[in-house]
Amino acid sequence: MSERPIQFYFRGEIHAVQGAAPTRTLLQYLREDLHQTGTKEGCAEGDCGACTVVVGELAGEPGREELRLRAVNACIQFLPALDGKALFTVEDLAPAAADLHPVQQALVDRHGSQCGFCTPGFAMSLFALYENRDSCPPRDEIDHTLSGNLCRCTGYRPIVDAARDAYALPRRPLDRQPVIAALRQLAALPPLDYVADGRRSHSPRTLAELAALRLRLPEARLVAGGTDVGLWVTKQGRDLGELILLGAVDELKRIRVGDGQLEIGAGVTLTDAFAALTAFEPQWAELARRFASTPVKNAGTLGGNVANGSPIGDSMPALIALGATIVLQRGETTRTLALEDFYLDYQKTALQPGEFVRALRLDAPPAPLVRHFRAWKVAKRLDQDISAVAAGFAVHLDADQVVRRARLAFGGMAATPKRAAAAEAALLGRPWSPATIRLGMAALREDYAPFTDVRASSAYRLSVAANLLQRFWLETAPAGASTVTPLRLAELAPIDPEARQ
Amino acid sequence: MSHAETPAGLVGRPLPHESARLHVSGRASYIDDLPEPAGTLHAAPGLSGIARGRIRRLDLSAVRAHPGVRCVITAADIPGENNCGPILHDDPIIAGDEIQFHGQVIFAVAADTRDAARQAVRLAKVEYDVATPILDMDAAIAAESWVLPPFAMQRGEVDAAFAGAPHRLAGRAVLGGQEHFYLEGQISFAQPRDDDSLHLLCSTQHPTEMQQLVAHALGWRSHQVSVECRRMGGGFGGKESQSAQWACLAAILAVNTGKPVKMRLDRDDDMVATGKRHGFQYAWESAFDDRGRLLGLKLEMASNCGFSADLSGPVNDRTICHIDNAYYLDALALKSLRCKTNTVSNTAFRGFGGPQGMFVIENVLDDIARHLGCDPLAVRRANFYDVEPGARSTTPYGMVVTDNVAPALVAELAADCDYAARRAAIAEFNATSPVLKRGIALTPVKFGISFNATHYNQAGALVHVYTDGTVLVSHGGTEMGQGLYTKIRQIVADEFGLPFADVRLASTDTSRVANTSATAASSGTDLNGKAAQNACRNIKARLAAFIGELSTLTVDPEKVEFSGGQVRAGAFAMPFGELAMAAYRARIQLWDAGFYKTPKIHFDPVSKLGRPFFYFAYGAACCEVAIDTLTGESRVLRADLLHDAGRSINPALDIGQVEGGFIQGMGWLTSEELWWRPDGKLMSHAPSTYKIPTASDLPAIFNVRLYANANAEDSIHRSKAVGEPPFMLALAVFQALRDAVGAALPAGRPVRLDAPATPEAILRALNPGEAA
Structure with missing residues (x-):
């Protein structure tokens, strides 16, 4: 150097x-x-x-x-x-005010600015979208693109419209x-x-x-x-x-998939890490969508999210539920730990002096068992909010629908992301059924005594943690055992570009 | 968008915001973007770490010693009056010994760089004698802690109404406040000039009040201070009274050091140290007949004003003037408590207390509908004011409603959005969906236009016609994104028949137009548009007379036409620019001032009686929501808005106000929660912890239209004010959430939902009696 x-x-x-x-x-x-x-x-x-x-x-x-x-x-x-x-x-977008970039021209045409203070930021998020997609993406992708941009004046509609209209103007890609x-x-x-x-x-x-x-x-x-x-x-x-x-270390930015294993280098951005996780296990999608904002996911890394050990880091409960291991390196020596063992206390981890996080690893489920997995976050706002409660659940059932393995982990419920030992014990060895879930829900009160803060009260966190287990059951119940639909708000709020006109 | 008439000129056209191209290209300058004169210092405030008590010892030696620090001031260094309160003088610029809220300014620093100033303030050593703070309204009521005395009034025969009523219901609600979250934080840039004068570049909605407060703080007189604002990065009421404190601090530091001083608040400091929308709590009892028509209402409401009066008096008066919303109240007993607490002083915010008044009556009517098993819309309709002035037309504050379009507007929206069929479909859905529940509501808005304080309803403008025929306009209104400058340009361009580009607006400056009112109460275009128009007409009258002198023809000054860049009178025609030059050479005055005061209005602040409003703006919204009964999370699935902007001067800008106001109101009632720690520290002090809506919260189906309805009063081009009224369209979101919660409860069970309806509030409403 x-x-x-x-x-x-x-x-x-x-x-x-x-x-x-x-x-x-x-x-x-x-x-x-x-x-x-x-x-x-x-x-x-x-x-x-x-x-x-x-x-x-x-x-x-x-x-x-x-x-x-x-x-x-x-x-x-x-x-x-x-x-x-x-x-x-x-x-850079418009070297002359008279010669606006298509995303800027569309913002003008759609009345996408009022006070104008947030507008350059929106223009840049839209520019990134414009450069990364040759044709207009669906509404949800536009929303996701804008998840890190706040506007207090327009109510967003004209900005979302401008995102689409930019594609109708003569194409002007970056050289x-x-x-x-x-x-x-x-x-x-x-x-x-x-x-x-x-x-x-x-x-x-x-x-x-x-x-x-x-x-x-x-x-x-x-x-x-x-x-x-x-x-x-x-x-x-x-x-x-x-x-x-860490940003210049290419070896930390690698994603390795193979032999039923996924390894994500500690320098992989959250954007790329979630894409890999969702490809590995589609149930990551909702959490990936709600996690932080697009610009934060573009800069932040999964390794960083895991390493800083925040009690409300949203990725950890799901990773823990899937039995993720963390790869630590010190000098030329590496060691692996179960992710849950990495967290010792509030913002305190098992990292030794001179050691750093190198990667995270996930293994595919053991073949003879059926695995159910869900990951959710609950927050005041759909996008870019830190969760009141984050949850990751994985149960493995045998052919008789008996719970053989259970990993239930929560964020926002304790000083660290933490497994629900009592609730897991309540499920193990029992048939996957409403009665079993009720036992698990009740046991959560032994596992956690959550805090009250700006995001939620202790009582709310406890209720929601239990209710998410209830939803886990409803979503994974064997055919015929549960007929409750729909179960997610996303199912009721179809993002249909046509419907908005 | 539909608009009944196709305009001939620029007025009525959906032109883009006059700064749109500057906004999108980053070329629009806000105060912090302006080049800094050499020697500019940067200021930062030191904030108290307790909510209530006294400073025992304030050791600023380390602050003063920090590299780059040039000046440190405390209350003792204020040369004039230590007050930035707009009405009562109870608002210190810098707290003396007494601390009244967590985050109150206790000193300020100017340094070579902003980083140095911010680092320096962290080095203060403060010892306090801590007292127990009063943090909420219940504690204030118990201690009889008021910023202003309680107010009570009674209209009609309340006891008789209750005695004879077939039904009665009691209810309660708590309504949270709201952070403005203007994207550009508070900023003031004070530039000393010679001969004991000072020019301030500020992001402010109220340059004149700032000018006066700065002069008082310096011990100066008004003509020594000028305040200028070209544009704000959002205001929403948060820069009406509460921009002044930062200007006063910058001014004192600038005069002390002889250097330009910029004070730009960090976002967290801004959210901690500046006031918000007033939170309210209500207890009521209603008396009503079998179809839900209100016979009597007893209402006690308390507002959290924070530690000082600020604008809490007028805010609470506007609340009183809006508890009726669009409904006739025959018999009303009202008590209004203005609680003093050890929290930041609450202030103006879009709607200015009106939303808090309308919130409660919508809950009252919704409860009645649920109790009777009626459609809430039917109950709302049964309570509307008469369309033609009659027996049910007088408001509780004594004004007769003569322009009532609420019934027709609501009928149009209900038909357009298929309210009845969707309500039935939702009931069917809810019957088979135990986890997710949907809800729908359609609510009206009637909002009074004019400042309650009559004397504010005036404006001035200064119009310069240059000899090449271009025009520069100054007026007293400020641009905060609402499009005021655009509308004024349209109005002035049309007066002279000029293209848009030939008219420009100068920044708003107290040295060009004096004694301005705050750009507030939705009044910007109504007042300043008329004032600018009057100035134009003075000039046009002179030009018309001049044409008479020029021309051999006999010219009727009334028949001179200004259009298409030409001035015509019978056979006479001349380009406007040529005429201007000719008039100049003939020594004709080509500039003039215009003045306007709103007619017909009067209001007695003691009895709360009069005609405070020139007219009413109307609107209605139908919202459909869904809630998740497992987590309490919710979504707005669809919103249909119909809003009365009169004969719109710029439909695109007006639609922008309607949509933006609605989404901002939705945030207030759903995700935006202010949360204080038990010691009085505000913990929702940044966008990471305070959640305004994002693009994903925009309803998937969002239909917005303006309602064709020329103003019955002679407003500017028969338009209607549109800044605030649409904010309250969001009450439909809250009522729809109540509907969804009600669908999850046993039939007939009352709904107790507090606002904001966060997931936690909704889950609590779904499980009444449980801890969560």
């Missing part, structure tokens, strides 16, 4: 950053240092999307890489995370070749070892480099997507000390 400026592709050339502290956010840099004020600050915590920018990276086989463009929140991206990437802001050429040029630079303002950050490129650095700097702060750590700076003013950024 060598000391050099942060370099990224910006405004048609390779842009170098020197002197800005490693924890300076991209948004601060754009607005305060470059006076590029089209990108706005609404919350400085990655929740409103006024700061949405699009980041480009090379993805795919070496030599045949493609440009992958994704929307992220500039307000919680540290500058070194941009190294080697391409950055697009709202100013990708100069970007790809610049990114290849950047890839040839040595790994970034950045020093400024008395602070240092390291961006290793290989697993071996990372492992060595981690051993040498056990106190350094590991930063993956920064979607949580970013707030420690913007909201708490914490000094993070020396940083090790």
Whole structure:
């Protein structure tokens, strides 16, 4: 690694950053240092999307890489995370006010802006969608694209309409070749070892480099997507000390599927991780849809979500229910732990000094048993909300419909994501039936004494946890045992583009 | 969108927002985007860490020593009056020794960078003597803690009505407040100028009040301070009175240091330290006949005003003026409590107390319908004011309703959205669906237009015609996204017969138009549009007289036409620009001021009687929802809105207000929950913890139309104000949720649902008597 400026592709050339502290956010840099004020600050915590920018990276086989463009929140991206990437802001979309990009023109035509403050962020989310989809996607995908952008004026309808209308205007794709050429040029630079303002950050490129650095700097702060750590700076003013950024380690970004096993590297973004999880087990879909927002999923990693050990991290209950193991590495040594054993106490994990999370692994269910699996989150809002209760359930039944294995895990119910030992015991060895489920529901009160906070009361959490078990039964009951339909609100709210006109 | 008449000029056309191209390209400048003069300092407030008590010791030495810090001020450093309260002077800019809420400003810092200022405030060492805070309305009522005295009134023969009524019901409800969540947070940029004067660039709905409060804080007079606002990134009432505190702090720091000072609040500080919509709680008793017609209503309502009066008096008065909504109340006994609590001072928010009044009457009628086993819409219709002024036309505040279109509008919507058939289909669905339940409701809106405080109903404008025929307009209204500038441009362009591009608006500035009213109460276009029109007409009259002098023809000034960029009178025709130049050379005044005051209105704030409103805006919404009885989660499946914007000046902007207001109201009643820790700290202080609607919450089926209905009063182009009224269309969402909850309860069981109807509130309503 060598000391050099942060370099990224910006405004048609390779842009170098020197002197800005490693924890300076991209948004601060754009607005305060470059006076590029089209990108706005609404919350400085990655929740409103006024700061949405699009980041480009090379993805795919070496030599045949493609440009992958994704929307992220500039307000919680540290500058070194941009190294080697391409950055697009709202100013790139329309070099002249008279010559708007189709997503911008559609926003004007549909009256998609009122106060206009959130609008550049929406334009950038729509630009990412426009670049990633050649033709207009269905409404749900548009909603999901916009899940990280808040608008307080319009009520969203004109913005959703503009997303569609942009495709009816003459197509105007980004000229990708100069970007790809610049990114290849950047890839040839040595790994970034950045020093400024008395602070240092390291961006290793290989697993071996990372492992060595981690051993040498056990106190350094590991930063993956920064979607949580970013707030420690913007909201708490914490000094993070020396940083090790994981984003440049390609080996951590691998997803391996085979032999009935799925392994997701710790650096895989939540967007890619959920795609892999849903392909592996379709019941991930609803949780994947509701988890965070598109820009947060584009930046954040599954490894980071798991490693930071939040009691309400939404991915962990489902992973635990499926018996996920976590792969930890220290130096050249790796070890695996059952994910539930990784969490020791509130925001305390089994990570040893010098150790880091390398991957998560899931195994397919044992063949002779029938497995039922569901994962849900319950929150005040459909999209981009932290759950009051997150749940992951897996039961394995034998040919006689008797529960042979049960893994029930919850988030939001204790200081860590935690299995419901008593409820699991209540199910084991019993027939998969309403009576058994009632035993499990009752046993939850032995498993948890949840807290009351801004998201929900203790009593609500207990009720919902039990009711989700009830739903689990209703959805997986053997044919004839339950005729209750529909069971999910999503079934009643069909997203039909035609119906809205 | 349907609109009855095709306009000849620009008024009536669905033009895009005049800044739309700037918005979408990031070129629209908000205060924080403006270039900073050299030496600009950045300010941050230091906030209290307790809700109630006294500061025993405030040690700011580490704050002052932090690198980059240039100035630190406390209450003792305020040269003038330490108050930013708009009506009562009970709102300190910086708290002295006494702390009244968690997050109150106790000092402020100016530093070279924003980061330095924010880091510095964290270094304060504060010791408190902590007192037990009053955090909710029950505690305030028990302690008789008021910001303003309780108000009681009685209309009609209440006791007799109750004695003779065939039915009576009692009910209660709790209604949460609401955070504005304007996307652009509070910001003020104070720039000292020579000779003891100061120019403020602010995101504010009320430049004049800010000018006065800043002058008072500095110990100056009004003509030393000017306040300018080109656009806000949203306001919604949150920048009416409560933008002033940040301007005062920036101004004091700027005068102290002699440097420009920008104060931009961090989102969390903004949400903690600025007021919100008032939460309410209600207890009522209704008396009614067999078809659900109200015979009498006894209502006690309390509002959480927070620690100071702010605008709570007028807000609560508007609540009183809207408990009738569209319904005639024959006999009413009312008590209104204005609770003082140790929470942030609550303030204006779209609807200004009106929604809180209409919320309760809709619950009252819904309960009656459920009790009688009637369709709630039938009960609502039975209670409407008379269409033609008659026996059932006088409001509780003594105004006769003469423009009632609620019955016709509701009938049109009910037919359009197939209300009756869908209600039957929903009942059928619910009979076989134990887990998911659906509900439907159709509710009307009648909202009074004008400030209750009569003197606010005035406006001024200044119109400049330049010698090339272009026009620059200044007026007292502020642009917060609602499209006021667009509508004014349309109005002025049409007056002169010019294309849209030939008219521009200058930023709103107290040095161009004085003594402005807040851009609030939906009144922006009504007041400023008329004022601008009057200014134009003054200039046109002079030009018409001038044409008479120019032309050998005899010109009737009344018959001069301004259209298509030409000025015509009989055989005379000249391009507007040429005429302007000719008039200038002839020494004709080409600029003028216009003034407007709303006619016919008067209101006695003591008796709460009069005609506070020039007219009413109407609307109705039909909403269909579904709830999940296992989790309490809900969705709005379909919404049909029909809204009366009069003869719309810009149907696209008006539809935007209708849709945006509805979704904002839906958020208020569903997902937006304010939650305080037992020590008084607000924990829903950021978008991570306070959930306004997102795109996914938009109903899958969303039909929105304007109702063709020219204003019966002589408003600007017979349009109607549209900023606030549609907010209350969202009451249909809440009533539909009550309907769905009722479907899950045993028949006839009363529904007790509190707002916001979060999943937890719905689950609690589904399991009355249980802990959750």
